[in-house]
Amino acid sequence: MGILEVTDVNKRFGGLQALGKVNLSVQEGTCHAIIGPNGAGKSTLLNCLVGKLIPDTGTVTFEGQSVLGRKPYEINQMGISRVFQTPEIFGDLTVLENMLMPVFARRDGTFRLHAYETIANERELLDEAEGMLDEVNMLDKRHMHSASLSRGDKRRLEMAMCLVQKPKLLLLDEPTAGMARADTNNTIDLLKEIKEKRNITMAIIEHDMHVVFSLADRITVLAQGTPLVEDIPENIKGHPKVREAYLGEAQV
Amino acid sequence: MEAIILQILNGLDKGSAYALIALGLTLIFGTLGVVNFAHGAIFMIGAFVAVTLNRVLNLSFSVIDETRTDFLGNPMQVQVPYVEHWFGTQTGAAIIDWSVPLAIIVAIPIMALIGIAMERGLIKHFYKRPHADQILVTFGLAIVLQEIIKAFYGANPIPTPAPDAFVGSFDLGQIFGFEPFAIMYPYWRLVYFAFAAVVIGAVFAFLQFTTFGMVVRAGMADRETVGILGIDIDKRFTTMFAIAAIVAGLAGVMYTPILSPNYHMGMDFLVLSFVVVVVGGMGSLGGAVAAGFLLGVLQSFASMSQVIDLIPGINQVIIYLVAIIVLLTRPRGLMGRKGVMED
Amino acid sequence: MLGLNKADLRLYLIVLGMLIFAPFIMNPFPEGSGLAQFNGGYPDLLQKLVIFGIFAVGFNILFGLTGYLSFGHAAFLGVGSYAGVWMMKLLTMNVVPALIISVLTAGLLSVIIGYVSLRRSGIYFSILTLAFAQMCYSLAYSVLTPITGGETGLTLSLNDPRVLGTSQTAEGNIPVPHFFGLEMNASSTLELGAWSFTFNTGYYFCAVVMAVAFYFAIRLFRSPFGLMLRAVKSNQARMSYTGLNARPYTLAAFVISGMYAGLAGGLMVAMDPLAGAERMIWTASGEVVLMAILGGVGTLIGPILGAGVIKYLESIISTINSTILHQWFAFLPDGLEDFVVAIIYPFVGKGWHLTLGIVFMLVVIFLPGGIVEGGKRIGNLFRRKRREETPPSSTTTPAPKPGE
Numbered sequence: 001m002g003i004l005e006v007t008d009v010n011k012r013f014g015g016l017q018a019l020g021k022v023n024l025s026v027q028e029g030t031c032h033a034i035i036g037p038n039g040a041g042k043s044t045l046l047n048c049l050v051g052k053l054i055p056d057t058g059t060v061t062f063e064g065q066s067v068l069g070r071k072p073y074e075i076n077q078m079g080i081s082r083v084f085q086t087p088e089i090f091g092d093l094t095v096l097e098n099m100l101m102p103v104f105a106r107r108d109g110t111f112r113l114h115a116y117e118t119i120a121n122e123r124e125l126l127d128e129a130e131g132m133l134d135e136v137n138m139l140d141k142r143h144m145h146s147a148s149l150s151r152g153d154k155r156r157l158e159m160a161m162c163l164v165q166k167p168k169l170l171l172l173d174e175p176t177a178g179m180a181r182a183d184t185n186n187t188i189d190l191l192k193e194i195k196e197k198r199n200i201t202m203a204i205i206e207h208d209m210h211v212v213f214s215l216a217d218r219i220t221v222l223a224q225g226t227p228l229v230e231d232i233p234e235n236i237k238g239h240p241k242v243r244e245a246y247l248g249e250a251q252v
Numbered sequence: 253m254e255a256i257i258l259q260i261l262n263g264l265d266k267g268s269a270y271a272l273i274a275l276g277l278t279l280i281f282g283t284l285g286v287v288n289f290a291h292g293a294i295f296m297i298g299a300f301v302a303v304t305l306n307r308v309l310n311l312s313f314s315v316i317d318e319t320r321t322d323f324l325g326n327p328m329q330v331q332v333p334y335v336e337h338w339f340g341t342q343t344g345a346a347i348i349d350w351s352v353p354l355a356i357i358v359a360i361p362i363m364a365l366i367g368i369a370m371e372r373g374l375i376k377h378f379y380k381r382p383h384a385d386q387i388l389v390t391f392g393l394a395i396v397l398q399e400i401i402k403a404f405y406g407a408n409p410i411p412t413p414a415p416d417a418f419v420g421s422f423d424l425g426q427i428f429g430f431e432p433f434a435i436m437y438p439y440w441r442l443v444y445f446a447f448a449a450v451v452i453g454a455v456f457a458f459l460q461f462t463t464f465g466m467v468v469r470a471g472m473a474d475r476e477t478v479g480i481l482g483i484d485i486d487k488r489f490t491t492m493f494a495i496a497a498i499v500a501g502l503a504g505v506m507y508t509p510i511l512s513p514n515y516h517m518g519m520d521f522l523v524l525s526f527v528v529v530v531v532g533g534m535g536s537l538g539g540a541v542a543a544g545f546l547l548g549v550l551q552s553f554a555s556m557s558q559v560i561d562l563i564p565g566i567n568q569v570i571i572y573l574v575a576i577i578v579l580l581t582r583p584r585g586l587m588g589r590k591g592v593m594e595d
Numbered sequence: 596m597l598g599l600n601k602a603d604l605r606l607y608l609i610v611l612g613m614l615i616f617a618p619f620i621m622n623p624f625p626e627g628s629g630l631a632q633f634n635g636g637y638p639d640l641l642q643k644l645v646i647f648g649i650f651a652v653g654f655n656i657l658f659g660l661t662g663y664l665s666f667g668h669a670a671f672l673g674v675g676s677y678a679g680v681w682m683m684k685l686l687t688m689n690v691v692p693a694l695i696i697s698v699l700t701a702g703l704l705s706v707i708i709g710y711v712s713l714r715r716s717g718i719y720f721s722i723l724t725l726a727f728a729q730m731c732y733s734l735a736y737s738v739l740t741p742i743t744g745g746e747t748g749l750t751l752s753l754n755d756p757r758v759l760g761t762s763q764t765a766e767g768n769i770p771v772p773h774f775f776g777l778e779m780n781a782s783s784t785l786e787l788g789a790w791s792f793t794f795n796t797g798y799y800f801c802a803v804v805m806a807v808a809f810y811f812a813i814r815l816f817r818s819p820f821g822l823m824l825r826a827v828k829s830n831q832a833r834m835s836y837t838g839l840n841a842r843p844y845t846l847a848a849f850v851i852s853g854m855y856a857g858l859a860g861g862l863m864v865a866m867d868p869l870a871g872a873e874r875m876i877w878t879a880s881g882e883v884v885l886m887a888i889l890g891g892v893g894t895l896i897g898p899i900l901g902a903g904v905i906k907y908l909e910s911i912i913s914t915i916n917s918t919i920l921h922q923w924f925a926f927l928p929d930g931l932e933d934f935v936v937a938i939i940y941p942f943v944g945k946g947w948h949l950t951l952g953i954v955f956m957l958v959v960i961f962l963p964g965g966i967v968e969g970g971k972r973i974g975n976l977f978r979r980k981r982r983e984e985t986p987p988s989s990t991t992t993p994a995p996k997p998g999e
Contacts, residue, residue: 565738
């Protein structure tokens with residue numbers, strides 16, 4: 001029984017079958033990659049996991065509890081954090097304030113009317129936020145306006161915001177999309193470090209095979225909304241069906 | 253039955269005005285993506301164009317009329333409008349009598365100029381600013397425009413009569429076989445409705461059948477793509493703004509016999525027209541027109557004494573109530589498209 | 596001190612100082628001098644400045660922090676006024692119960708309006724709030740006339756029950772609003788040479804309320820809750836995926852700012868016990884938007900400055916007439932004098948709104964940050980100048996290399 005279980009999930013958009021009978025099981029402590037050509041339904045699947053979309057049929061359970069019908073913030077409070085394809089951060093806030101958001105969310109839940117407290121007095125939470133910034137080497141930028149960060153730094157910040165929540169499952173939506181090779185390698189190192197040091201379960205959607213094979217413990221190949229095959233990376237590389245559907249067009 | 257028909261008819265003139273203003277608002281929304289709080293002021297300026305023309309035509313000089321004498325037996329001094337002097341008494345009097353319809357001819361170039369000046373001078377710089385900024389700056393402009401009008405024309409409503417031929421009511425019901433005097437309807441309201449129908453038809457035909465209209469419609473659907481095609485969409489949008497201004501201005505010109513123009517009539521109509529646009533669906537021209545008439549007629553029904561007895565005060569709030577219900581149940585309005593103003 | 600950091604404390608003390616010494620600050624010109632007409636130190640205006648300051652501070656909590664532009668905030672002020680007058684009619688002329696009921700009623704109304712309006716955002720939210728406020732306004736004028744007094748407005752009368760007080764004074768007058776015996780309209784005058792300063796109980800009562808309200812606003816701005824509100828403005832999607840529910844935060848901000856508006860409405864009643872529907876018309880809602888924008892949206896002091904400047908200029912400019920203008924420009928040659936007066940005249944007196952509209956447009960176009968940003972820019976200008984004056988030995992700005 002995996003930490004995340006997706007069973008028989010179907011999703012249609014009008015006449016288009018975006019997901020058909022998707023089954024997926026992410027084991028605790030592993031990095032599970034979901035790959036597939038464009039339009040294979042990877043993003044739709046991810047959106048079904050975080051509450052942005054609700055599948056037509058099928059179930060999605062996290063630690064044995066169904067996530068269906070829950071709002072994104074409830075699912076996040078269950079322990080699922082998400083990193084977006086283009087970094088989603090609070091551009092109007094400083095880097096430190098960005099980091100405080102998840103820290104407050106973890107302590108205070110989805111809502112609390114803490115209008116008479118002062119942030120400066122929350123020493124413990126500030127330490128935690130600054131500590132995390134230090135770990136991703138961004139402490140010196142903590143008073144910067146986060147909109148003015150470089151794209152790489154925005155990605156690091158977003159990642160740090162997810163990590164400081166100590167998520168049980170981290171969902172990554174093409175974390176290296178549009179990045180230069182050097183940045184991609186940095187991100188891989190960062191993710192490897194996260195995986196080894198923190199032992200966080202990860203599910204990653206990725207186009208870049210280099211990233212996938214550097215990180216993944218298991219790979220699910222999605223094509224036209226249905227899982228084609230699921231296996232360890234070594235077997236995926238040579239799998240004829242996968243080559244045919246997908247890898248034939250990519251460099252491996 | 254007669255009562256219902258009468259209420260529908262009574263709602264038509266107000267509905268026509270809402271529809272005309274909302275049509276312009278939606279054109280500007282859809283093409284330029286701008287929320288124009290100054291659009292009501294354009295309607296108001298249109299009304300004052302009619303007032304001004306009426307005054308200009310009535311400019312007179314004094315002559316001594318030898319044929320008439322006052323009670324002392326001296327020749328009487330009379331005021332003769334220049335127009336009557338130039339064109340002869342009868343033609344001149346007719347011109348003055350028809351000042352409101354004549355104002356249409358004057359209003360078209362004036363409103364076009366005002367529209368172009370507004371777009372080029374101000375709105376253009378706000379395309380990339382947040383909607384809140386657009387609301388605020390056009391709100392400021394609306395205040396300025398109405399205060400200028402107030403400074404020139406004062407705060408009191410200025411009655412501007414319709415041509416004599418259209419004064420009074422006629423028995424519309426009898427024409428359609430109802431009891432005599434059951435459905436009495438003022439001539440001018442019918443004229444206004446017909447006029448609105450023609451203007452709306454013209455705008456739609458223009459958008460439907462000309463290349464220009466095609467480009468504008470394409471631009472409303474997907475601005476970026478049209479821009480990529482190498483079409484200078486900006487220039488067309490300026491023209492679109494001018495057209496919206498003309499439509500609102502003409503709505504104002506023709507409305508003067510129904511409601512004596514005052515400086516704040518623009519604001520009064522603007523709020524309701526916004527509601528109309530929202531109910532119709534932002535970016536939907538058909539929706540704006542349909543919702544304009546719908547709300548006009550609904551308001552007229554809510555003003556019936558039987559309805560007021562049933563629900564007191566409903567006539568005051570019906571439009572807002574409808575807007576709130578529509579916005580909550582159909583967020584995009586009755587005929588709205590996806591993705592318009594949803595950021 | 597007071598749980599504020601140094602900068603905030605300084606700001607708060609400055610505001611406190613301004614509140615305490617306003618009767619002096621606003622009355623800089625000696626009585627009888629030509630400039631006396633620019634004095635704003637009379638109780639009526641000072642009260643107005645403070646009351647609208649509270650209104651604008653509250654509005655800024657919603658618009659400044661969350662970015663939700665409400666075009667119907669005057670409805671809360673109006674409802675607060677009505678509730679306050681009713682409290683004085685039924686219970687007592689003591690202003691405290693009136694203020695409490697004003698705040699609560701406005702809060703209740705803002706829960707209802709906010710709950711519905713906040714289901715939409717952006718322009719739709721603005722129009723929904725506008726529609727609700729216009730609805731309140733129309734109802735107050737029509738069906739609710741028994742409660743609101745309709746067109747004549749709601750006033751006290753000699754046969755109000757006033758359970759905890761007297762219906763009329765011994766002299767047969769309507770009693771005056773008071774704070775545990777301190778009558779709001781009591782004033783004392785201090786003559787200092789040519790100057791004359793008026794201290795009014797009502798003003799100082801308003802000032803105390805403002806001091807408390809502003810303190811809460813500062814605390815809110817620096818609280819985790821304030822941070823959440825700024826996050827709502829910045830990125831609602833990220834907020835949701837961070838485990839935070841934006842809706843209750845926004846609603847809470849809406850209700851708090853509605854309660855500030857109710858408080859302002861209650862204070863108006865405490866100063867002058869009458870209420871009318873015209874307080875709720877949508878241009879009144881527009882006015883508080885102007886105040887916040889003119890002062891500086893999202894800043895602490897901005898709305899107070901904006902409210903102060905607008906209400907001060909309103910009272911000064913609208914009293915200027917052509918005679919006064921002719922006096923001012925009497926030093927010019929006759930023809931030129933008439934010309935200058937003719938140019939300025941449309942902008943003063945009854946033309947005050949024209950001036951307001953123009954100033955407002957200029958601010959939105961050129962200075963979206965309002966007075967506060969303007970002050971910052973000027974400050975930066977001076978700082979840069981001072982830096983330039985020091986010998987250019989500093990290596991902070993290396994000279995551009997040729998060809999760059």
